[in-house]
Amino acid sequence: MQLLLYGVLLTFVVFAALAVAFLRDILSAIIAFAGFSFGVAIVYILLRAPDVALTEAAVGAGVTTVLFLLAIVRTVRPGGDRLFERVAWGPAIIATGLVGVLLTTVRSLPTIGDPNSPVASSEITRYYLENAYPQTDVENVVTAILAAYRGFDTLGEAAVVLAAGLAVLVVLRKEVYV
Amino acid sequence: MSAADGSLSAYVESTIIMTTVRVVSPFVFTFGLFVMFHGAESAGGGFQGGAIVASSIIMLAFAFGIEPTREWLDDSVIRLLVGVGATTFVGIGIGALAFDGAFLEYAAYGISHGVKYGIELVELGIGAIVAGVIVSLFMNLAGGFNHDSGGDDA
Structure with a gap:
């Protein structure tokens, strides 16, 4: 099925x-x-x-x-x-x-759901799964990693989105920034 | 496409679309906020929620025309939204320094469940940035073709 x-x-x-x-x-x-x-x-x-x-x-x-x-x-x-x-x-x-x-x-x-795949058996994966909730009080591990453990990366991502928006404004000459 | 004349004549008023959007868009908007706020407990987060919130605004622009939507939701409001979002994110990061923590170390604030609230606020900031940037991309791409397609130097 x-x-x-x-x-x-x-x-x-x-x-x-x-x-x-x-x-x-x-x-x-x-x-x-x-x-x-x-x-x-x-x-x-x-x-x-x-x-x-x-x-x-x-x-x-x-x-x-x-x-x-x-x-x-x-x-x-x-x-x-x-x-x-x-x-x-x-x-x-x-x-x-x-x-x-x-x-x-x-x-x-690796096959889908393989417990021996490098990602599933990695020490880092185990660390996040065991510590994400006690350390951050957040149930969604993805959010915990994105916003807490990798918060600086996420700040960079947000900056990229911001820069893209500003670039379009400048290219379309809606605003004079310079 | 035959919309080669000056105005953006791609807009066609349609009762069906307007009625549907009027009913659906509040739910889409609320769902976007839910995804943003609830990103800590379920799937989602600032990026996804922001995109959904933005799509509810774009939906309105599709149904009621881009110019009326722009008059209703001024460009400066969207720019303010983006600015507030970015300031929130960076502010939380720098604020932790004031409490003798590292940059973005939410635990430094010393509130109970401080990490969780920090993450929620950061997600809201990201949501504001993403929603604002997508809406302003849409509005400016649409409006940019509309007014000054010539090369008038500003």
């Missing part, structure tokens, strides 16, 4: 990704991209990573799609009635080669 669900979802995700690459109409490609993000978000939920799934669904499927839509409002649709883009063979061969190389590493990934 679980296997079937993974199969259906992953097939959907791969086809959505191919649709993004090959659809000629940008609007269709953006919608396919939203579908791709949504499929990936559900895969994350199945893999028990709800924090990442929430981010993927909200940012990947939601906000990014809206920003892309805004960006293409001013562009023009390419002419012609073709549904799909012509395949550019050079980049296609390079991409296929890269995928092939990456696929060779799949064999060395």
